Amino acid sequence: MTLQTDNVQRILAIDSALRDRAIKVIPGGMYGHTRVHGGWLPPSFPQYYSRGAGARLWDVDGNEYVDFLCGYGPMIAGYANPEIDAAAKVRQELGDVLDGPTADMIEAAELLVDTVAHADWAVFAKNGTDATSMAVVIARAATGKTKLLKARVAYHGANPWFTPLMSGVTQADRANIIEYDYNDLASVEAAIQEADGDLAAIIATPFRHDGWADQEFADVEFARGIRELATRYGAALILDEVRTGFRLDPRGAWEGIGVRPDLTAFSKALANGYALAAVVGVESFREATTGIYVTGSFWHGSVSLAAAVKTLEILRSPEAVETMVELGTMLGDGLRAQAKEHGWDLVISGPPQMLALRFEHEESAKAGFAFADAAIRRGVILHPWHNMFLSAAHTVNDIERALAATDDAFAELDAVM
């Protein structure tokens, strides 16, 4: 059976007009992870949004959505969260980027150190890529070694040493990277042999959240194994929590299984959408961190740090993660039940608060695209191949509304089969 999905695209008049304007002044019209064109997302997805509030988004044509992308992670306490925005506004009115930091930087660092179990210190930046890259530089400075082990396919940022596309990337950019397979300790050991005594760091995400694939939890044995190997070979264990930070466990994603990294990279949800990133680390990496030169024009700006303080205060309450788990479970269970009823084999993977969906089907990607297309036309933003995100601002009502829409979306999927 072949999916016929050509009939489902809708026309968004204002969005379409904006795309026509954009293509003239922005290469390709849009770039990076929020672009829609080129098969990145189903055709009915808008490229341009106008506003967000709580867990709802509106596109430029006025359509309202229950959103399960959360800006691809940054939104964790609701779009335009009044409490966080009020704290940020107080700072904004006093000036953001001054000649030096304000006390907000210290408060944010203290709160991170108090929240994240292994954190003895923190430094701040702007992008997730800043944080992962800085962690690697710190590891190299501390160890005096150069090789970095990363999981095959794993995304750790858009710098030349990590970015998934090789256009504009040189061989030298990747010269010190050796790949292993996630959850395969033997492959890590082989990579360490290849590093030949020159191992600076092993970097890993708390679970495998590659696109176009089922999400895969870290085996406890794997997590403990890379911790032990990093220690044995005098290398840093870097946990990349840019995507997972404060959604799994504010104390650190692997705290529940007793595995503590040396360095953790945070960004996305750290300040509920205000541009901020952080590296936190253990005492033994403090001195090396003082010896590297990293900075950015806006890294000491007070507004995002004040927003982070308020965001962390909200996220430290167990209620925040509990809400995300509960509602993500409700969404995942609901989708599974609907799929079964409609005769579709739907795989929901990953932690409930960062669930991903995939159709077991001969045209798996096409089914996912058709389903997400049908859902967005009914007011629900799901992603066909990237993990989704719950937030502490989602409500039972949001999930119910979403599931009512997805039931119709499954019916449409049945019809186009």
Added chain:
Amino acid sequence: MTLQTDNVQRILAIDSALRDRAIKVIPGGMYGHTRVHGGWLPPSFPQYYSRGAGARLWDVDGNEYVDFLCGYGPMIAGYANPEIDAAAKVRQELGDVLDGPTADMIEAAELLVDTVAHADWAVFAKNGTDATSMAVVIARAATGKTKLLKARVAYHGANPWFTPLMSGVTQADRANIIEYDYNDLASVEAAIQEADGDLAAIIATPFRHDGWADQEFADVEFARGIRELATRYGAALILDEVRTGFRLDPRGAWEGIGVRPDLTAFSKALANGYALAAVVGVESFREATTGIYVTGSFWHGSVSLAAAVKTLEILRSPEAVETMVELGTMLGDGLRAQAKEHGWDLVISGPPQMLALRFEHEESAKAGFAFADAAIRRGVILHPWHNMFLSAAHTVNDIERALAATDDAFAELDAVM
């Protein structure tokens, strides 16, 4: 004669208490270009500020300053500029980082294309380093070549391929960089020979603004020469306007001498302190730009783009640069006259709106530090070894107030000689 400067340090009680708190949770207490300790700035400089308004700053101990650092560049239209902040606030209340960009991104790109003479398109990021690094990736993608020529000492960002400290940096990070000497065309030609047919780009700042040195304008012959060489060898000419953007000439720093780069990196003043960076380029680099993968969690956020639109509207008026030139000239001339009167040989270099000061003295650095220390205790923030920044928010009153203070600072300098 030896400068005795031990007696000049003042105690800032709240600042000092904050430093004690910070050292526990931030490696070294502070990092990067806004740190004060370790000989970076004279001892009387506060590490922590509390607020800014217009061209004035207040430290956490309540001292008020006329500021000539402007947050090291970002502030170009006044701290907490009401007009820009109002535009940003409208967007903040509608949500900042959504699932995709808002129309603000298109407006900002259109305005850049309309303002910067060589710009046919724009892409946005968060750090100046993002912009310079992205420009290099674009150049490599477009040319299929790898080598990058940069001026010796020149700062183009804090990524491993540029950062001034080598701690944590590997040989591979610098493998494709060849250095030339600013304003020395023969050295560029020699570097091109060394690139041996594999030249991707030449990057340059519009004028030489290295720290601890007199600022040096680009010779017209040099600027035209590297433009001609880049074209001849099929490489990109990248202008790094991260520091200079919109302070020299909003059309492009070299527009007045008829030299147009292929790619320009902007950041700092682009949105008056809201975290934003941009690369703009000519048509022939558009396709390569669509083919690279660069992105960041907050790059499509609407608030900084709305701020940029308002900032650019202000800066496009010739009045903005005229004000900065006029007041920077008044400051520089005033300092020169005072120095002469007090018997000091003071060198003021660079464009008036980005002036730098240096004492011709056997203990040049020490004299600069003592002078800046004396000035800040009298309510004026000058920098002893980094270029300073004027803004469109400075007034004649600010300059007069500053010069009254610096006259006293020179008198103190005389006394400690």
